[in-house]
Amino acid sequence: MIKEHQVAAKIELGKKVPAFKIPSSRGETFSLSSLKGKKIVLYFYPKDSTPGCTTESIEFNDLLPKFKKENTEVIGVSRDSLKSHDKFICKYDFKFQLLSDEEEELCGLFDVIKEKNMYGKKVMGIERSTFVIDEDGKLVGEFRKIKAEGHAAEMLKFVKSL
Template sequence: MSSATIGKKVPAFKLPATGDQEISLSGLKGKVVVLYFYPKDSTPGCTKEGQAFRDLHDQFTALNTVILGVSRDGVKAHENFKAKQSFPFELLSDKEETLCNLFDVIKEKNMYGKKVMGIERSTFLINDKGVLKQEWRKVKVAGHVEEVLEAVKAL
């Protein structure tokens, strides 16, 4: 599979998601898409990031923008996380790392002194024509969602 490149159309994808659905890029035609990858449901940083997207969700929606969270957790874990945090957007389950590999977000990380492969917190902005316009890698949660919102406004 090819990889997502800024300025090029994002290759088609389809993944299981919360709300008992499958979400595909083609099903989002005509909408701006914010795809944010996070390491794990219900962990402190991931919860804060999701809450920030939740809190600004209305502003994104007003700009014809869909927010989608992606991690390797299963749909059941996603449903619990989404319900507990009242997320108004869907979470995609990427257990096979298809989308993670497409966007090259699986990186070696240090976890309690051990090297593990995991998702590097990253966000991608896809315009309403399916073209990757911007990416943020090694994301720090504080202020990030506001930065993404400004980028959407600038499209």
């Protein structure tokens, strides 16, 4: 659903992130331009309600007031459906929105779909990654192959350093 600007190229550090629209857990279409003037921590995770993804999301939720003090929105993205996101949000009382990228368009833009080894079988899935976008829509941070535990605190520290 990335209609605002169909994107062929991948994003680059220091460059503006192309405008996009994607379904949000808030029952609306999320538009990157709606957060102009705020920093964004956009974290991609493999799957709702799995151990690492739950840990990472709970930590972001716990630190949300501190991110807000830094004029920063936290947004999670996975290939899960909005229905799955709703269950995940309700179960853990998340206070931030999750974006549903079932078509993998946003995942493609940020190049997070990678070959993974799951129980000896090769599968394509989301590589846990986080991107920080500044108030002007520029990509100022790119973090790949991250560990879930403690990552939210690292992102808060990074945002504070901007």
